[in-house]
Amino acid sequence: MAKVLKTKDKILNAAERLFADQGFELTSLRQITGAADVNLASVNYHFGSKKALIQAVMERYHAQFMPELDERLKTLEGQGINSTEEVLSCFVGPLLSLQRINPLGTEIYLSLLGHAYSEIQGHLRRFTMQNFGHVVQRFFHCIQQANPHLSVATLFWRLHFTLGATVFAQVSGQALSEIAQADFGESATAEDIVGKLIPYLAAGIGAAEVSASARL
Amino acid sequence: MAKVLKTKDKILNAAERLFADQGFELTSLRQITGAADVNLASVNYHFGSKKALIQAVMERYHAQFMPELDERLKTLEGQGINSTEEVLSCFVGPLLSLQRINPLGTEIYLSLLGHAYSEIQGHLRRFTMQNFGHVVQRFFHCIQQANPHLSVATLFWRLHFTLGATVFAQVSGQALSEIAQADFGESATAEDIVGKLIPYLAAGIGAAEVSASARL
DNA sequence: CGCCGATTAAAACAGGCGTTTAATTTAAAC
């Protein structure tokens, strides 16, 4: 069973793939319906509009990822937090479990986030904070506990640098992996990249604070 | 003198602004010529095509930035390299001197890079390596000297994470600065952000290498 | 079977895109 997908799911699967590769605005409904092998009008029939389709694609991933992340952060908080690595590692499981939606779910989700972030900056951030603001706050709180020596402002900036490095790494992860393969025979899956990323991010977040007078 | 700009420069100035904000494909020639207050056809008259306009916009910044960076890296190599911060700091001057092209030149250049990177990944990277590959190699060599304990593969990945964090920070820098202003009364210019970024990036690049067995 | 709501299908809609054409205006050289 579950061999033949309904039209709605065929659209979602084709759309998330193309959105992740090209961004939302650069992907046309004709591309999506062509790849999904369904009629053009079926997008508007099942979802109402392109914008609603985008939200449906994001929702499927958010709904899987956010509660799982929240769970792990909550558990860690209960145990006491000692290092940034611990906190960042809470992301690994939830990110990898996105592969239950799609074998490439991890890359796709982070790519979607990256495109959403840069295409409709304020809009998405507002949406995310409204719907999952408590998860973001919990994460921030965990990072604060792991880095009590750092100011709130410093952590704010460093967490956004972290988001940038993560999203960017995944968006161009495949291309980079091909280069790495050619240059020194080392390819990397999305999971591999996350493993390389975490020590880097943790060190960056926890770096000693520089005084304003210590100019470069 | 130099009070009234020629059509060609009016186009370039309007285009770089819109390209940086929205990306290349999402910016239309009608937007550009409307903002520049020139006729639509003048883009094709002066530049030949939209693609050629994009290259002209990038070229103006590359030509200013790359030689200056190369100069500083060369000087540093001559003095001997001790820390990652030293190497990263070589970017600050050349980035800030882009403000001679445009007061917002630093943000614009990094935004352009980010959009170019994610819109035409392979294409731009190939172009950059062909034209400025020696600068990239020199930079990589500097980073290697500053981090002799790290493998080439590790540095490869970490430098791309670094590029991601930098580009992302600048692309969404203004929006983040507004949030920071609202949340804890601290705004930030592009220069401020670079100052916050460098200790973060240097710590990430120089983080202790983790063995493959040390799973998260 | 005949019905009937749900779904799919093909076609057309208005609007935006990059580009091209042809006519006009500008400005410098003689």
Add this chain to the structure above:
DNA sequence: GTTTAAATTAAACGCCTGTTTTAATCGGCG
């Protein structure tokens, strides 16, 4: 002042976009 090339302009080109409309088809139920 006339000539000539450069620059600007308005209009149209063909193509692609998201959306809507209208008709055809499918599936379960009485």
